[in-house]
Amino acid sequence: MKLSRHLRDNVRRLRAVYSDCSDVIFHELRIGGHTPAMLVFIEGMIMLEELDQQVIAPLRDGPGPGPSLEDVRSRTAVASIRTVSTLNELLDEIADGHPVLLVDGLEAALVYGLSHWEQRSVEEPTAESVLRGPREGFIESLRTNIAMLRRKIRSPKLKVITFRLGSQSRTPIAVIYMEGAAAPALVREVLSRLNRIEITDVLETAYIEEWIEDNRFSPFPQLLSTERPDVAASYLVEGHVVIMVEGTPTVLVAPATFFSLLQTPEDYYERYVVGTAIRWLRYFFFAISLLGPSLYVAVVTFHQEMIPTTLMLTMARSREQIPFTALMEAFLMETMFEALREAGARLPKQIGSAVSIVGALVIGQAAISAGIVSAPMVMVVAITGIASFMAPRYTIGIPIRLLRFPIMFLAGMMGLLGVILGVIAILIHLLQLRSFGVPYMSPLAPIQKHGLKDVLFRAPRWNLNRRS
């Protein structure tokens, strides 16, 4: 709806829209003591002092009648001034915390970029800490987050497309990419998928993640989420697209592959030999965290001849008085471990230590001496637990934790055959999975030689981008 020429009409409409909104302030003033005008803003979202000094004072004290749009505009000393001419645009600007000025006789409103509200300061992201490298993390403000990226990549090729999503929350969203690096088709695809979303509220990136991923039923994340500007920037220069949402420090990177989810920024900040070694350690323990208890169950219930004799005899002794089968035992302990972990993650830090003490007792010594589980089982569960903490991203750790249970069941039913079947099933799923058209397991499958340099090992920097 277009704005009216008459201030009275516009104000009436606005007051109707903002009925019962005590935080919306309607400030009446006369420009040059003559022309009626109305300043509308939301309390607590603007720079009040600046508004007083740079907008209200010059307008009020300025010369007399007949202000045109240009006239009003040039009288104020504010760098960011826009004009809007429809009511909907006006509402969005007010909601963003921009004071708007409606002047009698003008069909447009002036928007002053004087928004300001309390926000968290830039801190180190707790979920993705590094020993070496930048310590800053994204915060809840979209503007600040974009600025952080711009500070890392100063090229004008860094393109930022912003729009709103959510019919109710009208949340600002930014799609960021590097021109020349990102395939235009990818950018188009991201934008078109985002535009197809029918949602009322966007409070976090997860809200849109489920709308735009390729396979909605897969347990595996098909978009990479990060809180680190350096990670986002490194993906941008590699041609990925970053999606940001106002109000959350987590940004999405598309497309994501399986191996990119297993990388940490530190792989690139440490020397390449160290980076490669740690990467392999991570791959190994990733497999352990998926298969650890299953392998133990399979070997103990089906393939006792595979255990070295000395170990077998010791294990036989420790299992002698356990009332449960190995499978039951594993289920019990793994469920217990997951519960402890979840409890620890949700509790305030002060109580967290109490949980870990009790937990260590429950799944540790006490469980053994109570004769409920055997000592080797506790060890296997502990190793699996440690291994699952090695997953560099929480999002890739969750599906592995989940899939551990069905594989354990298969192992208890069919032994190593079951474990292999489970692994094959997971592999088949992973191989047919795609993220924005990119095969999830690439560059391993389909194989791309130059890409393997950053998967099987971390090639030195001078060789990393060479494609021969």
Add this chain to the structure above:
Amino acid sequence: MIRKLLLVLVSTACLLPTAGCWNAKEVNDLAIITGAGIDLTEDGRIELSVKIYLTSPGGTESDGPMTGQPNGDKGTSVIRTVLGINMADAASRLQKMISRKVFWGQAEVFLFGERMARAGLEEPMDFMLRHTASRERSQVFVANGPAKDVLLLTPPVDRSLSDALVSMAEQQTGLNITMKELAQMMVGKSRAAVLPIVHIYPEKDLQDAFPYIAGMAVIKEGRMIGKLDEYTTRGVMWLRNEMKHATVTVKPDESGGYVSLHLLRNHTRLIPSIQGDRWIMTVRITGQDDIVENTSNLDLSEPDHLEQVEREMERFVEERVKLALDTAQKKLKVDIFGFADAFWRRYPKQWMANASRWDEIFPEMEVRLETDIRIARPGLIGKNFFPRQEQR
């Protein structure tokens, strides 16, 4: 999607019978056999004795409530003995006597009683090789007497009898023959095999009696036909390239003392050749040794003196090998060195033509010895620091 999921579920369910949880055997339900002894009774039946590891913790109370650990490493075992018309029969009878499932997968040691070995090993070997659970890598021995007597021992040093026998065999001061090697020898071209003999020391009914390996049993066509003493066994081991650890003491001429050498590396190569009608085997023994003791008046930092020791060592090796050769060729007339396989590999046609004559060829065969021993490390000191002053 739902259909797909159902499909996955159904196909998984279809897979279950392929392996199925009835194959599952919890460790708690197993009777773990660590060693087995096979004897032949007077009336020709098989007496199978097995050593079963006792998993039930006897005295956990002494460990206190919190540790919950298996009490000590030294497990105890029980012996079960059954009679049967053959191995399979005995094994099934054994199962009847034991409440738990008999588990052969960890049997590390198989002992044949002497009478059993003399009667023939083919029958029990067939059972053990055919059995899916038993290990081809388990060690095989012949007991000097009934196998059961050895099985009854509880050696004081090791955790179990099997452990003791395996580690003794693996040190390769004695012979080390696995089930697979025995089978290979028995079906090899010469159809002759050797097995280490287990003795009981000092006497079988004593409390701290323990087994030790000395000498070897010579087996031809599956039957044990003779024993070799420890001295001859060493010679056979030199020839079979099985000499890996040994300390040899020689007395070089006019040196007034002994020099002891320790084998560092040793390799024996069999080089067969047929010249006209004569079958000749060249045995090339090369080795590198350390000197571990020197009480002679030789200065081992002098190359000349070192060479003297080397020659002496070569003489020593040749002497031993010749003794073994004589015993095998003249006395037992059995090719226990794998000469037949060596000829067969090199001259397959000639060997095939003369395969039936092998028992005549072997005793008459000329064996040439080429030994080349080097001393690699004479040790930290050269001559003997503390020579006896015999002049005074």
